[in-house]
Amino acid sequence: MEVFEKHEEILANRAQLLEQMKNRRETMKIQSKEQFNKSEVARQRNNTLLQNVKKLENRLCGRPLHHPNVFALEARYWASVEKSIPIWEHFLLGKEPHPTDCPGPPSKSSYQRHESAKVHGLPPRPKSRPA
Known part of the structure; x- marks a missing residue:
């Protein structure tokens, strides 16, 4: 009888651990999806910022930065x-x-x-x- 009760206790613990593992797996999947979405948003933001910086760089390359007097003063x-x-x-x-x-x-x-x-x-x- 003791062995049977011990067996039932072990099975109950096993069922509880399996339920915890299932819940943990679901939580991990949700967190993984959220992290993926966040990384995609960050990647898009970084690409937009990089494009803006390149546009500004191209705009600045096209015109002189200083008046000639500034260069003379610097010299x-x-x-x-x-x-x-x-x-x-x-x-x-x-x-x-x-x-x-x-x-x-x-x-x-x-x-x-x-x-x-x-x-x-x-x-x-x-x-x-x-x-």
């Missing part, structure tokens, strides 16, 4: 940067003080810069303060 800027590299190089390497921290009287070049700032309507540069 003068980089020329001034290259000219000032030797002045700033030792400071940036930590070998000398800041180039504008001169302990002596202002040099002629700093005077010219100050005068040029006045001509162009720029405010005067702040004076360096002792640390």
